[in-house]
Amino acid sequence: MKIDEVISKYVTSQKQRKLLTLFSLAWMLDAAGVMLMTFTLGSIIKEWHLTAVQASSIASSTFMGMLVGALTSGLVADLVGRKLAMNLYLAFTIVFTVLNGTAQTPLIFGALRFLSGVGYGGLMPSVNTYLSESVSIRVRGRYLVLLEASWAVGSILIAWYAVTLGTAFGWRSVYYVLGVGALLFIPFLLLPESPKYAFAKRDKDELERVLQVKIVEDIEPVEKRSVPVAALLEKTYLKRTLMVWIAWFVVSFVYYGLFTWLPKFFASAGISEARSLWFSFFMMLAQLPGYLSAAYFIEKIGRKTSLAVYFFGTAAAALGFSLVNETSSLVIMGLITSFFCLGVWGLVYAYTPELFPTTFRGTANGSASVMARIAGITAPYFTAIFVGKENLFAALVWFALFSAVAAVFVLLWGVETKGISTG
Numbered sequence: 001m002k003i004d005e006v007i008s009k010y011v012t013s014q015k016q017r018k019l020l021t022l023f024s025l026a027w028m029l030d031a032a033g034v035m036l037m038t039f040t041l042g043s044i045i046k047e048w049h050l051t052a053v054q055a056s057s058i059a060s061s062t063f064m065g066m067l068v069g070a071l072t073s074g075l076v077a078d079l080v081g082r083k084l085a086m087n088l089y090l091a092f093t094i095v096f097t098v099l100n101g102t103a104q105t106p107l108i109f110g111a112l113r114f115l116s117g118v119g120y121g122g123l124m125p126s127v128n129t130y131l132s133e134s135v136s137i138r139v140r141g142r143y144l145v146l147l148e149a150s151w152a153v154g155s156i157l158i159a160w161y162a163v164t165l166g167t168a169f170g171w172r173s174v175y176y177v178l179g180v181g182a183l184l185f186i187p188f189l190l191l192p193e194s195p196k197y198a199f200a201k202r203d204k205d206e207l208e209r210v211l212q213v214k215i216v217e218d219i220e221p222v223e224k225r226s227v228p229v230a231a232l233l234e235k236t237y238l239k240r241t242l243m244v245w246i247a248w249f250v251v252s253f254v255y256y257g258l259f260t261w262l263p264k265f266f267a268s269a270g271i272s273e274a275r276s277l278w279f280s281f282f283m284m285l286a287q288l289p290g291y292l293s294a295a296y297f298i299e300k301i302g303r304k305t306s307l308a309v310y311f312f313g314t315a316a317a318a319l320g321f322s323l324v325n326e327t328s329s330l331v332i333m334g335l336i337t338s339f340f341c342l343g344v345w346g347l348v349y350a351y352t353p354e355l356f357p358t359t360f361r362g363t364a365n366g367s368a369s370v371m372a373r374i375a376g377i378t379a380p381y382f383t384a385i386f387v388g389k390e391n392l393f394a395a396l397v398w399f400a401l402f403s404a405v406a407a408v409f410v411l412l413w414g415v416e417t418k419g420i421s422t423g
Contacts, residue, residue, distance in 0.1 A: 002219070145347065158178075258383070282334075
């Protein structure tokens with residue numbers, strides 16, 4: 001019996017749903033922490049009289065931290081376990097996000113954003129890997145997209161707070177409110193190790209302890225590798241690794257290049273600051289149906305085809321967004337762009353762990369996150385170039401081009417994994 005078959009047989013649907021719910025809460029927390037900058041950057045610029053370049057540096061400090069988190073998360077998760085890795089990065093996420101609200105200078109604020117970014121960047125791939133190794137092959141794709149869909153919920157909640165209560169209590173309160181995430185520590189500490197990790201790194205006895213059942217069947221051994229990073233570049237995995245890196249880089253570049261400066265996009269079209277924030281909030285709302293539709297199509301037409309379609313959709317929507325200037329048209333095209341872009345996010349999170357075996361899945365997820373964080377660091381600066389030239393919508397043409405190129409690589413180098421055991 002394969003390990004995926006063991007999980008399908010012995011991990012109940014109820015347990016799988018509980019894991020999805022718990023990890024979705026953590027994902028919402030992560031999303032809220034990352035997206036804080038979209039709704040507080042304007043107030044921070046005013047308070048500290050920052051230039052566009054200085055503001056971009058502060059925004060990018062988050063992604064520099066996320067890069068460190070992503071770089072370390074794969075190795076930490078593979079070496080010491082999924083559970084310990086998740087708790088470590090959860091602590092960074094909560095503590096340093098709350099401390100951001102106490103910062104009195106741009107330098108201290110940027111340093112704290114960097115440290116909180118370490119948590120954001122490490123928590124997501126750690127949680128993603130754990131869930132992918134703990135649920136049945138029948139629902140894995142859908143569950144991973146639904147996990148990513150909770151990003152939209154976290155973004156929407158923090159956006160609502162920022163444009164309502166945040167305007168009354170100040171931008172610092174938006175950071176303090178994330179302290180509620182400390183409640184997640186209790187269930188996270190009570191979690192057992194990931195079933196696949198327990199079996200791959202230890203033995204069948206450890207797997208039985210984790211699942212709290214007696215397994216009568218023989219289980220096929222998991223292939224062991226001593227150099228997981230090098231394994232990503234072996235001939236068998238090279239094309240899929242490069243495809244994954246390109247996909248993650250592009251979706252992150254487009255997302256953060258757009259959403260970090262989203263209120264500025266609307267303001268540059270002559271829309272007031274208050275209305276710009278509300279329009280940005282509506283674009284956050286469009287993220288949720290983007291995720292949910294991706295969760296449907298990933299099981300209906302497969303991972304590879306769905307990802308290519310949503311990348312092409314992002315390209316077309318971004319191009320349309322760049323060509324309109326009437327307020328209602330801007331909002332509509334913004335909603336469509338958000339819909340497809342966030343669908344891509346959900347799909348890459350579900351697709352990536354299915355492309356690699358257990359022994360270096362954590363490293364594969366971490367390396368993909370590294371590509372996303374590099375994009376997150378550079379994207380705000382890229383968009384800032386067009387802010388300086390007062391031609392902000394030209395950036396959308398580039399976002400459209402990048403998305404179309406990514407779609408082509410998915411079609412050329414992608415491998416369909418629907419219904420396939422990942423080991």
